[in-house]
Amino acid sequence: MASPCGRPCPAGTPLLGLLIPDENNHQRTLPTQPRLEIHAISRRFDGRDVVTDVSLQVAPGQVTCLLGPSGCGKSTTLRIVAGVDRQSSGNISVEGRVVSDDRIHMPPEHRGIGLMFQDFALFPHLSVAQNVAFGLDGGYRANRKRVEELLERVDLSEFLDTYPHQLSGGEQQRVALARALAPRPAIMLMDEPFSGLDNRLRDDIRDRTLELLKEENTSVLLVTHEPDEAMRMADEIALMRAGRVVQRGAPYHIYNNPVDRAAAGFFSDINIVRGFSRGALTETPFGQFLTPGHADGAPVEIVIRPQHLRIDFDRKGRGPNPTASDGAAARGVVERARFIGRESLVEFRMDHDGTILKATVPAVFLPKPGTPLWLTLRRDRCFVFPA
Numbered sequence: 449m450a451s452p453c454g455r456p457c458p459a460g461t462p463l464l465g466l467l468i469p470d471e472n473n474h475q476r477t478l479p480t481q482p483r484l485e486i487h488a489i490s491r492r493f494d495g496r497d498v499v500t501d502v503s504l505q506v507a508p509g510q511v512t513c514l515l516g517p518s519g520c521g522k523s524t525t526l527r528i529v530a531g532v533d534r535q536s537s538g539n540i541s542v543e544g545r546v547v548s549d550d551r552i553h554m555p556p557e558h559r560g561i562g563l564m565f566q567d568f569a570l571f572p573h574l575s576v577a578q579n580v581a582f583g584l585d586g587g588y589r590a591n592r593k594r595v596e597e598l599l600e601r602v603d604l605s606e607f608l609d610t611y612p613h614q615l616s617g618g619e620q621q622r623v624a625l626a627r628a629l630a631p632r633p634a635i636m637l638m639d640e641p642f643s644g645l646d647n648r649l650r651d652d653i654r655d656r657t658l659e660l661l662k663e664e665n666t667s668v669l670l671v672t673h674e675p676d677e678a679m680r681m682a683d684e685i686a687l688m689r690a691g692r693v694v695q696r697g698a699p700y701h702i703y704n705n706p707v708d709r710a711a712a713g714f715f716s717d718i719n720i721v722r723g724f725s726r727g728a729l730t731e732t733p734f735g736q737f738l739t740p741g742h743a744d745g746a747p748v749e750i751v752i753r754p755q756h757l758r759i760d761f762d763r764k765g766r767g768p769n770p771t772a773s774d775g776a777a778a779r780g781v782v783e784r785a786r787f788i789g790r791e792s793l794v795e796f797r798m799d800h801d802g803t804i805l806k807a808t809v810p811a812v813f814l815p816k817p818g819t820p821l822w823l824t825l826r827r828d829r830c831f832v833f834p835a
């Protein structure tokens with residue numbers, strides 16, 4: 449795995465500290481004291497490992513997303529950090545102070561952590577202002593300035609005296625955010641905080657939420673199963689699978705350097721071209737691929753996302769000439785083509801082995817089923833994994 453400047457950057461490299469450009473004008477990070485440190489936590493339920501050896505650090509002002517499929521242990525990890533559940537082993541520190549290990553288990557309210565969950569959990573009998581002031585000593589009266597400042601920042605100044613049932617879902621989410629931020633928590637834990645919202649609202653609310661969290665310099669651990677949400681929100685993504693963190697990194701890095709086929713496939717549809725490595729090369733209908741590190745005769749998978757296939761017209765049974773960047777072209781016949789909004793998705797049945805490959809093209813391009821076309825793979829966008 450390589451960083452944008454080509455130097456090794458192993459999976460799991462923590463992103464702590466400030467991003468600064470290095471001598472090649474690529475960003476690198478300066479180490480600082482993490483605000484949240486999770487060290488080797490595991491959790492067993494009824495003899496079953498649900499979280500295994502998870503370690504993470506979150507720097508001041510950093511947003512880390514725990515991303516993974518349903519049931520992989522994201523919420524359990526978050527609940528352990530919050531203190532509403534307890535790990536079977538491992539420890540957790542907040543600003544250098546241990547809040548939970550084998551001996552200590554600090555209650556949630558003493559951890560300096562704000563919580564925000566999917567259902568917002570506003571108090572129905574309290575006004576918006578009273579909800580926001582709920583966690584502050586002295587309530588609204590003693591904290592007018594902070595409450596009003598936060599409500600102004602979430603654009604709800606005129607709703608001070610309104611009750612939750614009189615608000616839309618998006619407005620309720622903003623009240624919940626203001627309430628969670630009111631005591632200035634060092635760390636905010638968010639579990640699918642946008643999933644109850646209408647699609648159209650969601651992007652806008654995510655952006656506003658992120659802006660406010662950054663302004664407050666809050667460190668955030670956010671659970672989501674949506675890759676788009678993680679990529680939009682996170683400084684760092686921790687990709688979880690079956691209770692373990694399988695890869696960590698900045699969104700760009702994790703998307704472009706997936707640790708295995710499943711990690712690549714979690715972010716988008718993928719195509720797989722199979723072959724066998726011989727002498728560090730794998731022969732495919734799309735030309736040869738360098739496959740160093742794979743034993744002779746070992747099956748390998750060349751993985752590519754649909755947007756990185758190129759489509760070319762058939763010229764009397766011939767395709768485009770091979771190039772260094774794209775290799776050779778292989779012919780397929782359109783199985784079906786669909787318009788999917790910003791782009792079209794074209795599925796091909798490949799002549800050489802009858803497999804289906806998918807290509808997306810950024811426009812309306814809807815060739816008829818049965819049309820022969822030629823495909824090439826953008827080599828710089830292919831990933832090679834052992835099969």
Ligand SMILES: Nc1ncnc2c1ncn2[C@@H]1O[C@H](COP(=O)(O)OP(=O)(O)OP(=O)(O)O)[C@@H](O)[C@H]1O
Binds near residue numbers: 517
């Ligand atoms: N209190 C519990 N007792 C027994 N099993 C539990 C308990 N809490 C969670 N689990 C199990 O642990 C596994 C992980 O659950 P968790 O809620 O952490 O997953 P998740 O990744 O957050 O999933 P989702 O995205 O669906 O919320 C699941 O198989 C779940 O059934």
